[in-house]
Amino acid sequence: MKYAIYREDQEEYENYGTIEYDDDQGAWVVWIKELGDGITYCATLKETEKYLSEELHGREKLIQQHLI
Structure with a gap:
C-alpha cells in the first residue's frame, strides 16, 4: 500500500512514502x-x-493508494 499526504491549503498530493506488512516482525x-x-x-493497519x-x-490527511 502506498500513502500520500493531502494538504488542503495546497490542494495537491504529496508522496509521503509506502507502508508494507513485514511477516518476520509481525508489524507494519x-x-x-x-x-x-x-x-x-x-x-494492525488501523x-x-x-x-x-x-x-x-x-493537519494533513493520509490517503491510501494501492500499488499495482
Whole structure:
C-alpha cells in the first residue's frame, strides 16, 4: 500500500512514502520517502494509521493508494 499526504491549503498530493506488512516482525513498516528508511509501527493497519495521523499533527490527511 502506498500513502500520500493531502494538504488542503495546497490542494495537491504529496508522496509521503509506502507502508508494507513485514511477516518476520509481525508489524507494519512505514518507509518515509524523506528519510529513506523504514520505521516499524503496530501489528494492525488501523493502529499504524492512527500513529501516523498523530505524527502529522492532524493537519494533513493520509490517503491510501494501492500499488499495482
